[in-house]
Structure formats: structure tokens, C-alpha cells
Amino acid sequence: MSYQIGVVKRNIVRAEKSALEKLSRFGVATVHEAMGRVGLMQTYMRPIYPGAHLCGTAVTVLLHPGDNWMMHVVAEQIQPGDVVVAAVTSQCTDGFFGDLLATSFKARGAKGLVIDGGVRDVKDLTAMQFPVFSKAVSAKGTIKATLGSVNIPVICAGALVNPGDVIIADDDGVVVVPAAAAREAADAAEARENNEADKRSKLAAGVLGLDMYKMREGLERAGLKYLD
């Protein structure tokens, strides 16, 4: 079968370092816009503490509900600057991850965790300032019984993540940039941000978007009527 359950891919192609560094300067909303509004995870993925943010290359892991065995397997594949992206084969909010695994991931150089499931030890993770974006917080423990996979393509919170992709997460959510598109996305994000500074000062001065974006004609053509 073409799907690979029970495999660990050791060699993955990570996004180019300089593109990654450039991308790390921008927020999720900017990068998502720069990419043409694709690659966003679903809105239920939230930071476990306000201000949590991360940018790194994905190492992926596929878990089974209630089972975090593969979290230990993926730990070994982490390289400094990586973000672990964990998907589950069906919806489960159990606490697959806590302070011990965070200690291990951090020691390996991980930048954080994105998990379509639950995590626990939120107080400790916050104290460690180890950024986690998850679907839930749950003290519910997990077992170690069934093989999943590491570094295969996974679908996490509605987004396809290939190992090596860039993951950016902040208060606005989580976005995935394909490794091959990282450079282009970074450049587009930079252009967008430069462009916004000027707009921001105009709007702050009271100029209306209606005028700045020259929308009045289009609105009138669409039939907008002003009534008194």
C-alpha cells in the first residue's frame, strides 16, 4: 500500500535557512496573505499561552488516538530549529505531550510543537516558554502501544504538512509554507509589509479606505445606494 504506517524517514529536505530566517520576521496573517491565502490550519488551533509564537521547519509525526508512543520516536529526528507537527488518525483531545517531552524536545533544539490534539502541564510549558499550538488542553494521559509514522506527509488541523515545510504560528493561528515556496513567500511577505506601513499612516491620519483603495466607483457600479 502506498501509505506508510510504521516508518521513520530520517533524511528530509528542510526549507532553505535564509528564507526561513526572513519568514520569521513576519506574522501569520502577513505570510498567509503573501502566499495567496492558502496553507492555514483551522481556527481551533490556539496557543497555550498568550504571545506564544514560533517559526521553524516541520518534522512530522502521525499518532493514534490516546497513544503518544511516536512522540518519543520523533524526538530523535529533531534538529535545532525544527518544529514538531503532530497529527492524529482520528479526533482526540488527550494530553499527548507534557513537560517531560517538552524538556526532551527543547534539549534537541526544537522551536515548539503544533498538535491537532491535546497537551498538558500548561503551567510548566509556559514557565519554560516552550510554544505549543494545540486543539485542546487535557490532563488525560496516553499509552504507548501502536506504531504511527515520522516524517511522512500529514494533515494537521486541515492543512497538508510535508516534512521540511516552514511552520509559522502566533496569536492569529498556524500557517504552513511549503519548503519550495519559502523564498518566494518571504519576499512577498516583505513586499506586503513594506506596502502596509504607508497605508497605516494614511489611515491613522483619517484617510478612508474608500478613498485610499479607490473603492467608491466600484461600489457605485455594484449598485450601492446612500440613504438619508
Added chain:
Amino acid sequence: MSYQIGVVKRNIVRAEKSALEKLSRFGVATVHEAMGRVGLMQTYMRPIYPGAHLCGTAVTVLLHPGDNWMMHVVAEQIQPGDVVVAAVTSQCTDGFFGDLLATSFKARGAKGLVIDGGVRDVKDLTAMQFPVFSKAVSAKGTIKATLGSVNIPVICAGALVNPGDVIIADDDGVVVVPAAAAREAADAAEARENNEADKRSKLAAGVLGLDMYKMREGLERAGLKYLD
């Protein structure tokens, strides 16, 4: 057809200023009680940062899913002290609003935004201390293609909002006070709050609500039994 799509009503009757100012001294729970427990939006409407609160007169906007064109149209109708109330024709969590629109709204004197949809740039909005109450946070961008309306009656998160109504929002949620009822609601809220101070000190001193509210007889009549 009596429904008005594609219209902007320029002249609306805002709630009386002194009533509004009086109302601004009370929290959502107090005002909601003072009004007879009506006018509350659904509980999924949450502040984007802890402590966010606002009180102002509603200018309303009806959006379509994934489309924020009318946000620029409503901006022009904002007067100092207004709160923009945005409804969507069907459920959508896209990020209809971010830091650029907030900059524009703020420049117009807006007190904040209440939206039955998503917002983004949460970090910037928090830094600006621009209070937003929303259904979701989402980096997902929107298009500008379809006309909605401005300053028509809308249903936002289960509550009817007429332009000019008073909107009060804090950690407890969002409540709508009809413009014509603002004075009466403010007076009732004041009476309620005065009344509570005395109760609070009695309860703090260990007096039971059972005695203070004289509930024991009613409970006994209803059949309450004490067992050892």
C-alpha cells in the same frame, strides 16, 4: 422587497449622550439584569484580550461570508463614540478585520468592534488597546466583491441590533440596549448597583443569602428536606 441589501443609511438616531455615559459606568451583567435579562449576545462572543471593554452607540454593517468590502463603507459612517457591530449573512470565522482597519476605525473615533465572525492581527490590536469582541480569531483573509448594507437592523450573535443602540461589552459578554431604553436601563442599573453594595457587605460578614433574601420559607414550602 422590504429587506435592504446594498444600502447605507447615513442618518441614524444615536442613544442620548447622558444615558450612554451613565451606562458606561456599569458592567454587562448589571445592565443585562437591569433590562429584565434580555439583549445579550451568545456566549461565544469573547474579548480578544483579557480586560477588553467598551460602551458606545452602534453603527451596524451586514457582511457576506469571506468578504469584508463593507467594512470600508461603514468606516465612513463612524462618529466619535461609536461601536461597529458586524453581522454576517451566514456563519463564517474568516478574519474580516485587522490592524489596518482598526487604525482607520480608531482615527474615526470608534470605541471598538463587535463582530459575529473572525478577526486577525490580535497582537497589534492588543498593543493598540482597540477592544474587539468576536466569535473567532483567524488569519484567513477576505475578498471585496459583494455588497452588504450599513446601518440597517442586524442580528449579531443572536441579538437584534438597531443602529444607534447602546452596546456594552466586557469580560462577561456583549449586551445591546435599545436607544429608546438607554435612560431607563441606566437608572435601573444604578439602582441595582447601589442595592448590591449593601448585600455584598452582609454576605462578606457571613450572612447567608438564605436569610438575607428570606428564602427559607419558600424552600420549605417547595418541599426541601434536610437530612442528616
Added chain:
Amino acid sequence: MSYQIGVVKRNIVRAEKSALEKLSRFGVATVHEAMGRVGLMQTYMRPIYPGAHLCGTAVTVLLHPGDNWMMHVVAEQIQPGDVVVAAVTSQCTDGFFGDLLATSFKARGAKGLVIDGGVRDVKDLTAMQFPVFSKAVSAKGTIKATLGSVNIPVICAGALVNPGDVIIADDDGVVVVPAAAAREAADAAEARENNEADKRSKLAAGVLGLDMYKMREGLERAGLKYLD
């Protein structure tokens, strides 16, 4: 009928004090693991402010939707160190509890509230540092019309709570320890925590869980394949 509606049980057997004190040193995740992964409430139970936590003995109350009459009845049954656990006969997010009741509960010595419903006056409760774990925040007021019960066994957020049980709650959720199991759970939690300190330092030094837990052989036996 064996169910008891309209009763207040005055004498309940609270968990042993020394066991309770020992349990109060551990977090929810640790205690939940120590008990064999049972007794956890559902993950929708969240603290109303970050860092809220509590540990105490349960006094229970069964409410009806939209009715908080029995909250005043349970207040009289609170002893110093108790936690009120409130269940509702059907799902309801109304604000059953606010700052006046909190003032009363606190005056009676309550350690906090766990409620499978809504609460309000979140700002005041936070200022009072009165810990509440709830399903929702809602300004919606309630009536006082129908009898429930106090100190009967209740099911709160999916967990059975008998009066006198130990309730522990923190950022990770809410766990119930049966009174009779409190001592054993405390000892098991302590053993677990002692055991974790050593693991934590090894993991921090870069030792992998794969090696520390001796998982490699099991994974190989299960068929795990490493690919390049």
C-alpha cells in the same frame, strides 16, 4: 424513587485532612496519572483566569437549567476548605454564579467553584482571586424557582462526584479523587513526582526517551522501519 430531588444532606464524610494536604502539592496531570488515569472532567472545563487552581473537598449541588436557587442552599453547607461542585440537569451556559455568591462562599471558607455551566462577574472574581472552573462565561441571569439537591452524588462534566471527594483543578483541568482513595492517590502522586525529577534532568541533558524508557526493542518488534 431512589433518586433524591429536593434534599440537602448535612453530614458528609470529607476526605482525610492530611491526605488532602498532601494532594494539594501536586498538579492535576500528576494526580490523574497517579490514580490510573480516571476521574478527569471533560476538557471544556476551563479556569476563568490563567493560573487559577484549587484543592479541596467537594460539597455538591444539582441545579436546573436557568435556576440558581440551590446555590444559596449549598452556601450554608460549606465548611472551610470545601469546593462547591455544581452540576445541572441539562446543558446550560447561563451565569449561575457571580460576585455576590462568591463573596458569600468565600466568607464561608470555600476554596472555589467547579460548575458545569456558566458564571459571570469574571473581572470581580479575578480581583477576588476566587478560583472558578466552568464550561462558559455568561452574563445571563437565572431564576430561583425549582428545587434541586445538595450533597447528593452528581455527574459534573462527565465525572462522578460524591460529596467529600477531593477536587483538584488547575490549568490542565479538573480531577476528582474519591475520599476513600485520597491517601493512596497522594502517595502515588508523590512517588510519581519523585520519579519524574530524575527523568527530567536526563532528558534535559539530551538523553532520548527512546533510550531512557528502553523503547527501541519494543518499537522494532512492533515493526518500526527506519528509511533514509
Added chain:
Amino acid sequence: MSYQIGVVKRNIVRAEKSALEKLSRFGVATVHEAMGRVGLMQTYMRPIYPGAHLCGTAVTVLLHPGDNWMMHVVAEQIQPGDVVVAAVTSQCTDGFFGDLLATSFKARGAKGLVIDGGVRDVKDLTAMQFPVFSKAVSAKGTIKATLGSVNIPVICAGALVNPGDVIIADDDGVVVVPAAAAREAADAAEARENNEADKRSKLAAGVLGLDMYKMREGLERAGLKYLD
């Protein structure tokens, strides 16, 4: 206060009979389109049996969670051809309605019930072919303790319903037509349906919407690219 709790309005203006009859020939989707895509209740409102459908004039009732007292009050206000529309002051799935009330409503000439809450006795209601559109099915009984209102404007499942409005419901959902717009909506629905018959036969013959609606040029202008 302008809100009216505890009132029953006896005289309401029902939509014109001929417009109502004409509207009854069309489905919810057609009428909703004919009205300019407004007035639809949320999609969680479902028929309790497949094929349930209704068309009639609204008599409205506002209930409190867990309390169906006003259902008996509204029964007296039903005239032949009416549909009862029940809103609740906060979200509640209790079974506010069952076979006894259905028997009473039917005897008064009611065409059915639309309720933003729960119902029970589904088997009996199905046998009676009494159409009900609800948010939930629940055996949970309710009390009779608190006044709501009858024939005031209510918000039901996100839609504003004024007494006398036309309510149409079928497998596709529930739509509200304001009484004053009933004639115009009926005419527009008829025009729309006539127009669709021709389209349907063209499409059935294999003509593409791309050609029938002349979309190719617009798509090309928008930048659509065909790749091999």
C-alpha cells in the same frame, strides 16, 4: 423598559392569505433566493422526520430555558393556518414540546412548530404527521414557573420573526418572510421557478452552465488558466 416580558399580544396582523397560499407552492431555497438571500434560520434547525414541511403565519412565543409554561399560553392564540415559532432566552435543548401539546396545537389548527430548542415524543409526532423543526430531540422535561411572552418579535435560530410573518420550512431549512413582503416574495419565487424549468432542461441535455450563463468571458477576465 421597552422590552415586554410577561405579555400576550392578542391581535396581530397576519400576512395576506393569497400571498401565503402562493408562497406555499415553493420550497425554502426558492423563497430564500427570491427574497434576496435573507431571512434564513441557522442550519442546525432540522425536521424531526424526513419530508416534514410547513407554510403558515407565525405566532411567536419566548420561553425560558427548561420552562415551557408559555407553550400553553400561546396555544390559545393559535388560529387555523398558524405556525408556532418558539425562541428561548438562552440556549437549551430540553424537550419543551411533545405529543400532548401537539394534540392541542393541532386541535387549534396549527400547521406546525419551529423551535430553537428540543422536542420529544418524536415517534408520536411523526405518526400524527405534525411537522416540527427543532434544534434538538430530547426527552428532558420542563417546568412551568416563569413568564415569557407571546406574539412579541423574537429571534429564533438567528432570524428575526415578527408575529404574522410567513414561515416556510422543508428539508432545506426554515425561512421567514415578513408579512409586508409576502406578496412580493411570492411573485419573485414564481418568476424564479418559471425561469428554472427552462434552465433545467438545457442542463439535462448537456448544455454547460459555463455556456448557458455565459460565464466563460468573466472567468477569463478574472484570470482563469486552463492547463493540460
Added chain:
Amino acid sequence: MSYQIGVVKRNIVRAEKSALEKLSRFGVATVHEAMGRVGLMQTYMRPIYPGAHLCGTAVTVLLHPGDNWMMHVVAEQIQPGDVVVAAVTSQCTDGFFGDLLATSFKARGAKGLVIDGGVRDVKDLTAMQFPVFSKAVSAKGTIKATLGSVNIPVICAGALVNPGDVIIADDDGVVVVPAAAAREAADAAEARENNEADKRSKLAAGVLGLDMYKMREGLERAGLKYLD
């Protein structure tokens, strides 16, 4: 620890046969009312086919998410007339049960299944007319790796179920009658049903509940106002 994981209780006390038979003549709503409105499972528990219904004594099983090993263990404990009630240690919609297990359960004399999780092979189960009430339908398979328990008290969809309790389920939901209360509940249900026949015919003849239940005075006392 007082909780028992990894145990199978072989001897349980089933509700008295004659009480069970009497209860089987009544629907869920009637029994729930007869019991004082307690013991109902949450409303998300739905029959997998319209008209499914069951009445029998509970044998219980506690499962882990994604693991149906114990379903085979509970099969051996089924006696003719039993209903299997399956709880899961955390929320999981996987398909724990399908046509093979149904064949086995049926051969053992089971009356049906109530599961706070998912099931599959719905078409086959419908053809077999094997009634199942579940939280979800899912083709997702499960593993056999972790011990749960059989015939311990469980919480299923918010209701406490002790082995031997009577389980009644139909289109209106699922209700649990404690074994010791079965006789009393049956008698109360019968009395209630007898009582309803008379009411039904009065209501069908056009008598209003307002008069039949003598509500007018209470409503007036509560302050109800009739307006024209």
C-alpha cells in the same frame, strides 16, 4: 486504588424481570418523567436507524479511545435480554463496533448497544435490526491493546450506569433506571400513561391546557398581561 481498571465482574444483580417487562411498554420520555426527570443521557446519543428502540439490563464496558479490545470481553458476559453500555475514557468517535460484533452480541442474546463513541456497518446493523444508540457513525477501525473493565459503574454520555440497571432507548434518547428503582419507575410510568390518555382526548377536543391544568390563575398571579 478504589477504581478498578482491568477487571471483569462476572456476577451482577440484574433488575427484576417483571419490572423490566413492564418498563418495556413505555417510551423514554414517559419513564424519564416518571423517575422525576433524572437519568437521561445527553442528546447527542442518537439511534443509527429511525425507529430503533430497546429495553434491557445493562452490562457495562469501559473502553479506551481507539481501542475495542474489551468489546470481545464484554460479549462473554452478555445474557439474553442484556444491553451493552459502552463508555470511553475520553471522547472518541472511532468505530468501536460493527457487524461482526453485532452478530456475536446477538447470538448471546443482546437487545442492543448504547455507546458513547462511534459505530460502523450501519447498513448491516440496520438490516439485522440490531438497535444501536451512539454518538457518531465512523468507519474508523480500532486496535486491541489496552485493558479496560467490564461491569464496573461507568458514566456514559453524562449518565451513571451501574451493571444491572435498566436501559430504555428510543427516538427520544436513552434513559437509565437504577435496578432498585425499576419497579417503582414502572408503576409511576403506568400511572402517568393512564393519566395522559384522558388529557389527550380533552386536548384533541379543543380544551386548552390553560383550562385543563388550571393555569390561568397562576399566570395572572405571576403578572401575565394580555394586550390587544
Added chain:
Amino acid sequence: MSYQIGVVKRNIVRAEKSALEKLSRFGVATVHEAMGRVGLMQTYMRPIYPGAHLCGTAVTVLLHPGDNWMMHVVAEQIQPGDVVVAAVTSQCTDGFFGDLLATSFKARGAKGLVIDGGVRDVKDLTAMQFPVFSKAVSAKGTIKATLGSVNIPVICAGALVNPGDVIIADDDGVVVVPAAAAREAADAAEARENNEADKRSKLAAGVLGLDMYKMREGLERAGLKYLD
């Protein structure tokens, strides 16, 4: 950018016909198991009428919320035996599809539709016996304003779908079989089904799964205890 918005891929490689035909003989649960328990869409995807089922090759379309313009573009790409799989860039339950589009799709030879959004005209679609699996039913109409894409890889209800993949859907849900794996999956499904017939008759004869699957030893080794 590597993502392709605004493109229509005309030539796709469809799964081999004989594999597809073989797969069409099996249900979703069987195929899902045969594939190693992968490829399943989320459980909220439900048939619009009981008994709806389909098996065909995917042509994919990516829509924007509230916009069904691309549905007309994908119609032209349908070949006999295809199933349209529609994804939306953010969660939206609007009615993107109704009887007119169904007439067109059917005329092109489509086997059905799988859509992570809403549909309408359920009564007509049922009468046409045009199988649709959707997230919601909604009469809410959509606009035609924004380009999406046709025949690019999409994520639909949590599953990756490449154009040409085999889609199988029935009462148990929707599963995706990659085109390259279709033959192997069909063979594995056949083997599984053959294997089940024997098991089914043993279980029907009263043999326990415990014995048939030789589970007793494993359970004992895991520590299962039988109590009286």
C-alpha cells in the same frame, strides 16, 4: 508561488477502471481497513438521504466561502464515472449545490458529489437519487465572484484528495483511495471480505471472539482479572 489558484487542470490520471470496479463492490469500512486505516474523511460528512452510496474517480474543485462559481467550471471536466470532490478555503455551510447543478453533473455522467460544505434542494436530489455527502444542508445561496481551482490536490474534511483518486462513500462515511493504490486496496478488501464470511458464521453460532481470535492469553498477560 507553488500553490495554484485560478487554474483548471484538464488532463488527470484516473484510477484504473478494473480496480475501480472491484472496489465498488465493497463498503467504506472494509476499504478503509484494507488500506491500513487511512484516508477517511471526518465523521461530520453524512449522506443527504439514507442509503446514498457512490464509488468513482475524483475530479476536485476548490471553492471560496459563499461562492460556487467554480462548480460550473468543474462541471465541464466531469467524465462518466467521476465524483466531484469540493473543498472550501474556510469552513462554510452555505448551499453551494442544488438541483440545477445536479442536473448538469448527472448529464455529464457524474456519480455524485462529496462536499465539505452545504447543499440544498435535498428533496429534489433525493428524487433524482443523486448521492451527495456533505457537511450540512443549507438553503443559503452563493455568489459567483472569485476564482478557485479545478483538479488540484485538495483537503476535503481532513483527507487529502488528488484528482483521479477513487472515492467511496456510504452510510459509514467517505474514504479516499489513491489512484496508484486502487488495485492493491481492492485485492486487500476482497481478501478481508472473504475472511469475514467465515468469522461471521462462527460468531452467529455463538463462538466468542475471545476464542476465535485467541485473545484469552493476551488478556491474561495484560493482567485482566475476573471477579465474582
